[in-house]
Amino acid sequence: MKLEMKDSPGQLVAALRPISDVGGNIIAVIHQREPGSHDGLLNVQIVLDLPERRLDELVGLLQKEGVHIQRIGRERLLYRRTVIMIGHLMHTDLSDTIDRIDSTGFAEVSELAMSMPAISERSSSRLTIKSVTKEDMERAIEILRSVSQEKDLLLIEPLEEMA
Amino acid sequence: MKIAVIGLGSVGRGVLETLAGKNIGLSVTGIADSKSGYIDPSGIDIKKVLMQKKKTGRCGDAGVTAMDVVREADYDILVEVSPTNATDGEPALSYMKTAIKRKKHVVTSNKGPIALAYKELKALAKKKGVALRHEATVAGAVPVFHTVEQGLAGNDIRAVFGVLNGTCNYILTRMAEEGLTYEQALLEAREMGYAEADPTYDVKGIDAAIKLVILANTIWGNGVTLDDVDRTGIDRLTPEAIRLAEEGDCTIRLIAEADKSSGLLRVSPRIIRKNHPLVVEGSLNAISIETDLAKEITLIGKGAGSIETASAIIGDLLFIAERYGRRP
Ligand SMILES: NC(=O)c1ccc[n+]([C@@H]2O[C@H](COP(=O)([O-])OP(=O)(O)OC[C@H]3O[C@@H](n4cnc5c(N)ncnc54)[C@H](OP(=O)(O)O)[C@@H]3O)[C@@H](O)[C@H]2O)c1
Numbered sequence: 284m285k286l287e288m289k290d291s292p293g294q295l296v297a298a299l300r301p302i303s304d305v306g307g308n309i310i311a312v313i314h315q316r317e318p319g320s321h322d323g324l325l326n327v328q329i330v331l332d333l334p335e336r337r338l339d340e341l342v343g344l345l346q347k348e349g350v351h352i353q354r355i356g357r358e359r360l361l362y363r364r365t366v367i368m369i370g371h372l373m374h375t376d377l378s379d380t381i382d383r384i385d386s387t388g389f390a391e392v393s394e395l396a397m398s399m400p401a402i403s404e405r406s407s408s409r410l411t412i413k414s415v416t417k418e419d420m421e422r423a424i425e426i427l428r429s430v431s432q433e434k435d436l437l438l439i440e441p442l443e444e445m446a
Numbered sequence: 447m448k449i450a451v452i453g454l455g456s457v458g459r460g461v462l463e464t465l466a467g468k469n470i471g472l473s474v475t476g477i478a479d480s481k482s483g484y485i486d487p488s489g490i491d492i493k494k495v496l497m498q499k500k501k502t503g504r505c506g507d508a509g510v511t512a513m514d515v516v517r518e519a520d521y522d523i524l525v526e527v528s529p530t531n532a533t534d535g536e537p538a539l540s541y542m543k544t545a546i547k548r549k550k551h552v553v554t555s556n557k558g559p560i561a562l563a564y565k566e567l568k569a570l571a572k573k574k575g576v577a578l579r580h581e582a583t584v585a586g587a588v589p590v591f592h593t594v595e596q597g598l599a600g601n602d603i604r605a606v607f608g609v610l611n612g613t614c615n616y617i618l619t620r621m622a623e624e625g626l627t628y629e630q631a632l633l634e635a636r637e638m639g640y641a642e643a644d645p646t647y648d649v650k651g652i653d654a655a656i657k658l659v660i661l662a663n664t665i666w667g668n669g670v671t672l673d674d675v676d677r678t679g680i681d682r683l684t685p686e687a688i689r690l691a692e693e694g695d696c697t698i699r700l701i702a703e704a705d706k707s708s709g710l711l712r713v714s715p716r717i718i719r720k721n722h723p724l725v726v727e728g729s730l731n732a733i734s735i736e737t738d739l740a741k742e743i744t745l746i747g748k749g750a751g752s753i754e755t756a757s758a759i760i761g762d763l764l765f766i767a768e769r770y771g772r773r774p
Contacts, residue, residue, distance in 0.1 A: 365694060367687045367717060396693070398686035407687035409694070437682045439691075441717040442607070442701055442724075 301344035308332040330361045362420040365411045370436035372406045390414035390423035450476030450521040453528035460756030466492040476519030483510030487520045516541045526554040535559035553762040555582030561656045564663040582758035584657045585731040588747040601737035605705045610657040612729030612749040613641045613648040614700040650679035651713040658702040678714040
């Protein structure tokens with residue numbers, strides 16, 4: 284589901300608490316700060332597992348917290364894909380590389396592991412990307428492909444989808 | 447049936463030694479290497495020729511060329527096992543065409559002509575009513591084409607995934623096992639005789655891409671070429687990258703991938719779970735075939751070697767002998 288809330292840490296916590304109250308399980312939280320975002324509002328996509336028939340209760344609780352729900356999509360899955368990038372990751376601005384994914388609003392880098400043997404040598408990193416749909420994942424990987432080409436990095440993709 | 451053998455290197459010798467050692471029912475009436483040729487319609491004494499080749503470096507008379515043997519010897523099947531030329535397939539391509547035009551079957555391990563001119567050769571063979579078989583061109587001893595064409599007859603082959611280059615697989619295995627750098631593992635592969643002095647064809651994924659082109663052309667007849675393959679080699683891999691993959695119970699292998707519906711052809715290093723059937727050790731090859739009926743089938747075996755590659759050639763020869771040969 285897609286939630287809209289005031290851009291403050293307390294707001295997010297307020298939104299997340301009712302989920303566990305109704306026995307839900309949060310799988311992922313994806314922030315998206317839209318360019319020219321309106322009045323400090325924050326868009327958050329929350330992917331969760333919810334026990335049968337607890338959705339109405341959750342919606343009620345969230346509304347009481349002042350959280351505005353934009354859209355509720357059922358049966359949506361969460362996609363995860365792990366890739367490895369090799370090259371001069373720091374010289375080519377790793378945070379920009381990550382931001383190219385995070386700024387899309389439909390995918391995010393949820394984990395990052397780095398290995399740097401020496402300053403002048405190429406480093407290796409493992410990135411786990413999350414998205415809500417398979418199409419979004421394909422788009423995110425396509426972005427990484429073109430960033431890799433642009434920055435002369437070697438992108439290693441997984442052979443198969445991993446849970 | 448009678449055969450003529452062009453090329454007496456590792457593969458050619460393996461074929462002849464096998465024929466000399468097993469009673470397979472094939473006689474050799476022509477033989478050639480780069481410098482000589484020998485024709486004997488009554489059957490060549492294989493052991494004698496092998497000995498002479500070892501001693502003198504020649505298998506026959508300097509006055510007889512390989513093309514002479516192809517053109518004039520009395521044989522039913524041409525065994526073409528001369529070196530691969532990936533640029534224009536020659537001179538092997540001409541040997542094959544000449545033989546087919548003479549209504550002779552062709553069996554080969556030579557990737558060049560098959561990757562470059564499969565459609566043309568196949569059409570010519572059909573017109574002349576003879577067989578063209580090339581089991582040994584992809585994954586050495588592994589009978590992938592017998593599996594696809596006979597064993598999986600009636601299946602719709604949807605995709606193929608393969609570990610098709612033993613040198614790359616050896617290097618990646620050693621990097622993973624010992625934490626070697628790419629350069630160290632390559633050096634070791636050379637010392638073990640797995641890598642050529644110039645490893646470009648292997649490590650840049652060109653050899654695997656050529657084999658992928660052969661697979662796609664044979665299975666789907668789609669006429670794809672080397673330029674259609676999206677290709678990345680293994681020469682920029684780091685041991686750290688492999689370690690990062692291994693932390694997630696995965697590793698990195700050079701995978702060739704062909705997909706029927708999307709037309710995708712790709713050779714690239716991929717993150718793959720360690721218990722995936724394509725994760726094989728050392729210089730082994732592996733091919734996974736995805737079909738509508740059988741679902742997934744994986745074949746694993748030796749991708750090179752004198753006798754191992756000869757096994758694929760012998761399989762093709764006996765297939766032809768059974769299908770086209772006169773029965774007693
Ligand atoms: N080795 C393997 O495990 C393996 C596996 C699969 C496929 N293959 C393919 O099988 C083929 C043979 O491989 P190989 O390892 O046996 O090669 P090789 O050891 O280099 O032997 C090549 C043989 O071909 C002869 N030759 C060279 N130029 C020739 C010409 N213009 N006309 C006639 N003969 C010629 C050579 O003659 P000289 O003896 O006079 O030099 C030699 O006897 C290659 O296309 C290779 O790609 C090999």
